[in-house]
Amino acid sequence: MSAAATLVRVLRDPGAAATLDVAGWTGLIACARAEQLLGTLAWRVDGLALPAGVAPILADARDAAEAARRGALWEAEMARRALVPLGVPAILLKGTAFVAAGLAAGQGRAIGDLDLLVPRDAMAAVETALIDAGWEWVKPDPYDDAYYRRWMHELPPMIHRERDRMIDVHHTILPLTARRRPDAGALIAAAQPLGNGLSVLHPADMIVHAAAHLLADGDLAGGLRNLWDIDRLVREWDDPDAAAVLRRHAAAHNLADTVALALRLSHRLYGTPVDPALAGAARPSDGWFVRRLLARDGWGRPTRPATRLAFYVRSHWLRMPPAMLARHLWIKWLRKPPGA
Amino acid sequence: MRHSVTVRVGPAAFRVGADWRSPIEQLRDLYRDYPAFGGVPDFTVSLSAARPWRRWIRPSVAIGGDFTLPEAAPLPLAHGLLAAEMAMNLQMALGWRRHLLLHAATVERDGRALILCGESGAGKSTLAAMLHRTGWRLLGDEFALIDPATGDVHPFPRPISLKNSSVALLRDHGRWGSLLTGTPKGDIRHLIPDPASIAAMTRPAVPALLLFPRFGFDAAAREVGGSEGFVRLTTASTNYTGLGEAGFRTLTRLVHHVPMAAIDYPDTDVALTLIEELWR
Amino acid sequence: MRFRAAPADALLQASLDPFTAVFHRPSGQTHLLVSPAPEMLAALADGPLSLSDLHDALAAAFQLEDAEGLADRMAELVAAGLVTAEPAA
Known part of the structure; x- marks a missing residue:
């Protein structure tokens, strides 16, 4: 069994950790770190009898996750202070949203940049307000800048000059080059206020976004963590009509098959309870995704290079029509420094 | 990995693996007076070929592990011991929270x-x-x-x-x-x-x-x-x-x-x- | 406009002569403050004040720079997140 498969098994059933020896724990910890799931693992096995040496490592991981939570909430608060005067909706996405809303998906989670969704017609005002509050551009490169503004679903990334933290301001949840066009207006209309001027997505849209992020917008790097988000979101969403609501939201965002695949993968790896009609029947290609998601060894190293390459190509294919991809890569190659 | 050793220094234990024998043997020699460690190490470090053929041709060591810096350039195999020591420092610098x-x-x-x-x-x-x-x-x-x-x-x-x-x-x-x-x-x-x-x-x-x-x-x-x-x-x-x-x-x-x-x-x-x- | 300091339990302070090191729990950030910034935070601890009320409160206790200087210090505290500006009640 790959270390990633062990990680999945223990996340799904923490009691399975009891069978691990020193070598098993060593590989599990290295793999969980590489998948950014060590904090999550630490919470899952909390209270179990652990071998000497493991407990302090997991205590550190919980501690680090708590620091990440605190830092993420503070970035959100500073963005709130900058944006509240504009009176435009500002919606937290991903990890920051999970911890701000106190969701299980946020427990122990690593959190990177602050991701915000705002209406597209408010982007310019938001940009100005953030710059006034101390954020500045990361990439001063004109091509990248033009590319971002024209094709990506976000402003070029900005960083706060004092706090050294990144913010990504999105106006939708997939690049405009992607073949899918989620309904950004509906995302914003259905968002749920936190009571402080910020909002989070509707529970169904959180799942749709997590599925899109996992499957339609990348090469599945960090996929086990993104899939864990989906598992937690599905389990925690307490609504008897959840399946019907999720079906409606997924269809409205043109992501029904993406959500179905994400649910099948989550069910297969984490045992997530899913509505069979919504998830659909297993397909042969599902196994290909599972192999990619589990491609990591007990040294934290990626395995299955051919599968990884296939997903890398797929991710660019999903994002951009081929001619545009060629142009993008050409410009990137031209700009490589000599000898690189 | 093909070759590996675990060493403990003060409160921290490191598992170091490599595609080659020599850096691991040098580490074993350097730490031979330190008490043996058989538990779950705090950190994992890997020294691997920067490209598959770099295991044999002008072998060069890419530093991997729990915590890495993207700008850490590979070192020639002759400096494998230095790569291991730098990688162990990096784990402490970026990952240690108990002190x-x-x-x-x-x-x-x-x-x-x-x-x-x-x-x-x-x-x-x-x-x-x-x-x-x-x-x-x-x-x-x-x-x-x-x-x-x-x-x-x-x-x-x-x-x-x-x-x-x-x-x-x-x-x-x-x-x-x-x-x-x-x-x-x-x-x-x-x-x-x-x-x-x-x-x-x-x-x-x-x-x-x-x-x-x-x-x-x-x-x-x-x-x-x-x-x-x-x-x-x-x-x-x-x-x-x-x-x-x-x-x-x-x-x-x-x-x-x-x-x-x-x-x-x-x-x-x-x-x-x-x-x-x-x-x- | 009134200014509200972070709640007292959000701050840890250590006197380091000549600076005061302030650890702000919600952000995890450390700020090194020089007079009159620590005194401004102390004066705001009991509740939000306008700039002119704050000026009066501080002037009673010790020699103070001009009102403009106080506004600049306040802007720094706001940017650091230690103080929030809110519309007057």
Whole structure:
């Protein structure tokens, strides 16, 4: 069994950790770190009898996750202070949203940049307000800048000059080059206020976004963590009509098959309870995704290079029509420094 | 991985794996006097071929592990030991949370610790090695580990990494690792701490004096005040920010309780004299 | 406009002569403050004040720079997140 498969098994059933020896724990910890799931693992096995040496490592991981939570909430608060005067909706996405809303998906989670969704017609005002509050551009490169503004679903990334933290301001949840066009207006209309001027997505849209992020917008790097988000979101969403609501939201965002695949993968790896009609029947290609998601060894190293390459190509294919991809890569190659 | 070894230094254990035999054998030799470790290590480090064919053709070592820096360039296999040591430092710098880490050398006498905090080139390692030779216990030449609960310094007595000029000063003394020539840091050799320092590597010491040495200037010593010391130490710490409140409490306690001074020195003999004067 | 300081339990302070080191729990950030910034935080501890009320409160206790200087210091505290500006009640 790959270390990633062990990680999945223990996340799904923490009691399975009891069978691990020193070598098993060593590989599990290295793999969980590489998948950014060590904090999550630490919470899952909390209270179990652990071998000497493991407990302090997991205590550190919980501690680090708590620091990440605190830092993420503070970035959100500073963005709130900058944006509240504009009176435009500002919606937290991903990890920051999970911890701000106190969701299980946020427990122990690593959190990177602050991701915000705002209406597209408010982007310019938001940009100005953030710059006034101390954020500045990361990439001063004109091509990248033009590319971002024209094709990506976000402003070029900005960083706060004092706090050294990144913010990504999105106006939708997939690049405009992607073949899918989620309904950004509906995302914003259905968002749920936190009571402080910020909002989070509707529970169904959180799942749709997590599925899109996992499957339609990348090469599945960090996929086990993104899939864990989906598992937690599905389990925690307490609504008897959840399946019907999720079906409606997924269809409205043109992501029904993406959500179905994400649910099948989550069910297969984490045992997530899913509505069979919504998830659909297993397909042969599902196994290909599972192999990619589990491609990591007990040294934290990626395995299955051919599968990884296939997903890398797929991710660019999903994002951009081929001619545009060629142009993008050409410009990137031209700009490589000599000898690189 | 094909070859691996686990070593424990002070409170931290490292599993190091490599595609080649030689760096692992060099590590085994360097750490042969350290107690064996059979538990779950705190950190994993991997030394692997930067490209598959680089295992054999002009072999070059890419540094991997739990914590990495994207800008860490591969090193030639001949410097594999240096790659391992750098990677272990990196795990501590980026991943250790049980102590406040200061980029500093530390030695102990009579249960009291002297902390030498300075940037690369300040001569920390050489001074620590010279003091160690004159009977001080070596706590570490790279990181001072300050315990947030007690304020004590915890030993982290890695082999001392010394450049060629310092190797000459200390030759004929103690046990050495193999010579690494032409590394990005010049010629390097590791001096293995004496058996007493290794045997006491879990016994902390109370910080008694904190010095900021600077090499290449006329002899001088001046007291360092609280604000200056605090700022210098935050910039010398790799995990002050990451530790949050614990980091703040630990560092302010250190600054309030330990006398601090900056010393300039033209050569190590002058430095040792200055240190002995300030220590009294 | 009134200014509200972070609640007292959000701050840890250590005097380091001549600075005061302030650890702000919600952000995990450390700020090094010089007079009159620590005194401004202390004066705001009991509740939000307008700039002119704050000026009066501080002027009673010790020598103070001009009102413009106070506004600049306040802007720095707001940017650091230690103080929030809110519309007057």
